[in-house]
Amino acid sequence: MLRRIATAAALAVLLLGLVAAPAAAGTTPAAQFAWLVDASARPPVPAVELRQHLAPEFLAAVGDADGFNTVLGQVGPLTPGAVVYSTATELRQVTTGPGGPLLVRIVVDPAGLVTGLRFTPYLPAPRSWDALDDAARALAPRVSFAAARITPAGCTLVHGLDPATARPLGSAFKLYVLGALAQAVHDGRLTWDTKLALNPAWKSLPSGVLQDQPDGTVYTLEQYADYMISISDNTATDHLIHRVGRAEVQRQFRRFGNDAPNTPVLTTRELFALKSWHYPAVATAYASLPPALRTVTLPLLDQVPRTDLGAWTQPEMIDELEWFGSPMDMCRAFAGLWAQHDSHVGAALSINDGGLGLSPAGYPTVWFKGGSEPGVLTLNYLAQAADGTLVTASLMLSDPTAPLHEAATLPALAVLRGAIQLTTGADPQ
Numbered sequence: 001m002l003r004r005i006a007t008a009a010a011l012a013v014l015l016l017g018l019v020a021a022p023a024a025a026g027t028t029p030a031a032q033f034a035w036l037v038d039a040s041a042r043p044p045v046p047a048v049e050l051r052q053h054l055a056p057e058f059l060a061a062v063g064d065a066d067g068f069n070t071v072l073g074q075v076g077p078l079t080p081g082a083v084v085y086s087t088a089t090e091l092r093q094v095t096t097g098p099g100g101p102l103l104v105r106i107v108v109d110p111a112g113l114v115t116g117l118r119f120t121p122y123l124p125a126p127r128s129w130d131a132l133d134d135a136a137r138a139l140a141p142r143v144s145f146a147a148a149r150i151t152p153a154g155c156t157l158v159h160g161l162d163p164a165t166a167r168p169l170g171s172a173f174k175l176y177v178l179g180a181l182a183q184a185v186h187d188g189r190l191t192w193d194t195k196l197a198l199n200p201a202w203k204s205l206p207s208g209v210l211q212d213q214p215d216g217t218v219y220t221l222e223q224y225a226d227y228m229i230s231i232s233d234n235t236a237t238d239h240l241i242h243r244v245g246r247a248e249v250q251r252q253f254r255r256f257g258n259d260a261p262n263t264p265v266l267t268t269r270e271l272f273a274l275k276s277w278h279y280p281a282v283a284t285a286y287a288s289l290p291p292a293l294r295t296v297t298l299p300l301l302d303q304v305p306r307t308d309l310g311a312w313t314q315p316e317m318i319d320e321l322e323w324f325g326s327p328m329d330m331c332r333a334f335a336g337l338w339a340q341h342d343s344h345v346g347a348a349l350s351i352n353d354g355g356l357g358l359s360p361a362g363y364p365t366v367w368f369k370g371g372s373e374p375g376v377l378t379l380n381y382l383a384q385a386a387d388g389t390l391v392t393a394s395l396m397l398s399d400p401t402a403p404l405h406e407a408a409t410l411p412a413l414a415v416l417r418g419a420i421q422l423t424t425g426a427d428p429q
Helices: 029-042 047-049 056-059 064-075 128-136 170-186 221-230 234-244 246-255 269-277 281-287 291-302 325-337 343-350 406-424
Strands: 079-086 088-095 098-108 113-122 142-151 153-160 195-197 217-220 364-372 376-384 390-398
Touching: 029 064, 029 079, 029 088, 029 098, 029 142, 047 056, 047 325, 047 390, 056 064, 056 113, 064 281, 079 113, 128 153, 142 325, 142 406, 153 325, 153 406, 170 221, 170 234, 170 343, 170 364, 170 376, 217 221, 221 234, 221 343, 234 246, 234 269, 246 281, 269 281, 269 291, 325 376, 325 390, 343 364, 376 406, 390 406
Parallel strands: none
Antiparallel strands: 079 088, 088 098, 098 113, 142 153, 142 390, 195 217, 364 376, 376 390
16 A cells, blocks of 8 residues: 555566667567577677677666676576567567566567567466456455446446455555546646645655655646556655545545545555554544544644654554455446546556556556555556457455565466456456
């Protein structure tokens, strides 16, 4: 929730759009992939050979020959597997290395030199609903899941495990903040270009980067939204809640059909205060209050110095102090955002796909928002298939007694990829 979900590979190299020196015409991504597989078995590859395959700017950016050979030594040797996506300039293909399956993405320039290369952990998706259910149930003591279609009539459940059971959302609640912002823009109360300065009283803790920027630095609301969604920036989120209004965010939960107990909607800074400042005394006292009295106490929480706040390592009252919703609530939130027909909303949600690994040819639009804290992991997707079919897949894992294992993220992504493919009738990969 309050930290960015690290679904990208630890070993990742990505530089796109660089101008390369002339090379032999006609080199394809597939040919460069074949070279990469061969080279992965024999590092260190001589610098002169690397310059025949990698654009000079790309090679320099990854630390020249030494840096590239370090990456090869960590991921290889590689064995090629299924092709996920292929065009004249890009290839995404599954491989297997000593550390397990990887999705390799290669991008080449018109001269055929590699300008982009990324390795992402990748597990095959379950190929049936029964297999998917088994895989999901193995991830946590408590699991809620839904795969659904969005039509003009709303969300239709295709398959689920406790799909209507509300769970802690983590940073997925930021979908409602985004929706409230878009509604304010639609109503003419704000614009995406509205400027807002960083307020030290509204700064939170990571995930994110804006808490480290100088007080008074000015960003547009569009920039805050992009930070909030793409890297789950907590400071950006809190600035939007304060600017749009807490009451408006609370209304957005209801507008999108979420009637879980989310009043008052906490800022991320307030949640940090409840879970890290004199815990559990303050948290227990707050949780015992009715919603109206909770609202009255929030200004007191806001006065806690940010230097007195911190992270926590064990689950802390995840069923009492959080933001809540079910997998079907996530479908309705995505449906509501889609129905707003706002290009800024789509742009923010498309920046980061959370490492899902769907083919862009089969699914040209993918939206993602996840969240986590100790004991909580939620991953939520909207995907539009090439034929226009609009689907969502949401997986919510929680354990009130122990933190979830970091290794749960990779099989969770495989579950969700398979759910989207099964829902749209595609062959799971």
